[in-house]
Amino acid sequence: MSGNDTFSEENLQSLLNSKQGPLLRKKISDLEMTQEIIDNETSKYNDNYEIASRHDSLIDICASTFGPESQCALDIGYYFVSSEPLAELKVKNFDAFIYNPKTKTAIFVECKSSISRVGKIVNDLYEAKDQIYQHKSYLEEEIGDDIKSEEFVICVPAEYINRIANEFEKRESNGNIDIDKDGLFLIWQVNNLFEESLQLFTRISREDKYYCQHNDRRLTRLLVDGCATGNSEVLTKFYMSSHPLKRNVQIVTHIAKKCLLSDSIVEFTQKDIDDFCRLESTIVHYARDDIAPSISNTFIQNNQKLGLIEPVEDKRDFFKLKIKGKTIETLLKNYEKEYRERDIRYNINQMAKKKAYDEITSSQSSLFNF
Incomplete structure (x- = not known):
């Protein structure tokens, strides 16, 4: 091998067609049977599915809270108009787009079902916010109306409130966030104790005493009390980001x-x-x-x-x-089982190919350098 030895399908096929081909095939086969790799890939797949499902649930809650028959829509005119605005442009985007056609207020919501690297999350929020401003005319054309004001929200389960709020407050205090220029991100929390409810988390920026609430006091009052979503209809079957x-x-x-x-x-x-x-x-x-x-x-x-x-x-x-089944229910059950198993096997095969390729090319490189 010479030149760029980075793993790719082209480089893999080249090595398979070389004298090292039989050894590479055996390594791939052996690795595919390694229980550690099988367990790791299965666990990773199931974890990703669970994370994506929880993320979908948060978007569902936002969609239901501002659905056509919701209190937020019927009483004060805020409607869920789109999931994942700008995702079709493949830029950093939010998960929900809520709009009030009377006041021409747009609310962009990012949903996070878990918080790990809180600093990166906040950086991504501001990058997504910049994309909204860059593509504001595009969004206005898509919805057929002007947007006169924007608000930006992060929606998280209640147990993560302190982590995200503390990160915002730290950056505000350090001057990393220019409140006059950039404004404040609002925080919605989802409570799961008795029934799912969406609630505005009210806080005050310690440095400048900015109240973190919606410009529309009616919306603030509704969300401070918490909007239950249990009886609201979920509007969609899946999202672009769904698993x-x-x-x-x-x-x-x-x-x-x-x-x-x-x-x-x-x-x-x-x-x-x-x-x-x-x-x-x-x-x-x-x-x-x-x-x-x-x-x-x-x-x-x-x-x-x-x-x-x-x-x-x-x-x-x-x-x-x-995939077959005597009833639709059986067919769907069989399909879901087969898709999951085959997708995991495919991922294991890809992992085995890369690992085997890296081992052989690394060995060759070491011999060459020696």
């Missing part, structure tokens, strides 16, 4: 219900998925017509890669689900 397994299960649920199950065969086209993703009941986003093809492309690529779907012979543009 792929969750998105895929929702898509398979739709196409399975749409099909007439004949011998448990489910056939569909990419257009079927596109149409599903363009529904407001599937994903609440102002640009869902534009992002639907990306979601359906990802579904087809991932499921073909894992051997869960295949093209239908003699039926152009049709795909067939290779």
Whole structure:
């Protein structure tokens, strides 16, 4: 090997085709059977799914609190209009976009289900905020209205309130945050003791005595008391940032219900998925017509890669689900199990390939340097 030995599929294939190929294949096979790697990748996958699910739940709570039948919408005119604004531009973005068309106030909310590197989280918040200002005209065009004022919020479970509040206060006290120029991030907390409720966490900036509350006193009063979300309807089936397994299960649920199950065969086209993703009941986003093809492309690529779907012979543009079940419920259960297991195996294979490649190229490099 010469030049750039960094792992890539191209470099991997080159090494597989060399004299080291048999050794590389054996190392990959051995590593795939290593229990430590299997356990680590399985644990990582399950942890990521759980984290993504908790994150979705926080967005659900925001969406429900400002849903069309909510008190915030009906009494004071604040509506959840989109999940993940600017995500389609692949820039740093928030998780929820709430808007009051009468006052033309936009509220951008970032949801964090856990707090680890609190400093990075705050840095990311201000980067996302900058992106909102840079793309304000774009957002106004997308919603068909002017935005006259903006507020920015981080939403966290109640147990993380002190960590995030202390980080803000430290930066404000140190002068790292120019309050007059940058304003303050508001904090919403989700309480889970008796029923899920969204509540404004009120604090005062120690240095300058700025009250951290909404400009609209009516909204402040509602959220200080806490808005219960237990009876509110969740508006969406998934988000762009949802775990792929969750998105895929929702898509398979739709196409399975749409099909007439004949011998448990489910056939569909990419257009079927596109149409599903363009529904407001599937994903609440102002640009869902534009992002639907990306979601359906990802579904087809991932499921073909894992051997869960295949093209239908003699039926152009049709795909067939290779998982079967006598009922839709059984089919979905089988699909979820197979997708999870195959995706984990794929990740293990990728990890084994990289580790085996690095070991061989590192060994070669050491011999060459010697």
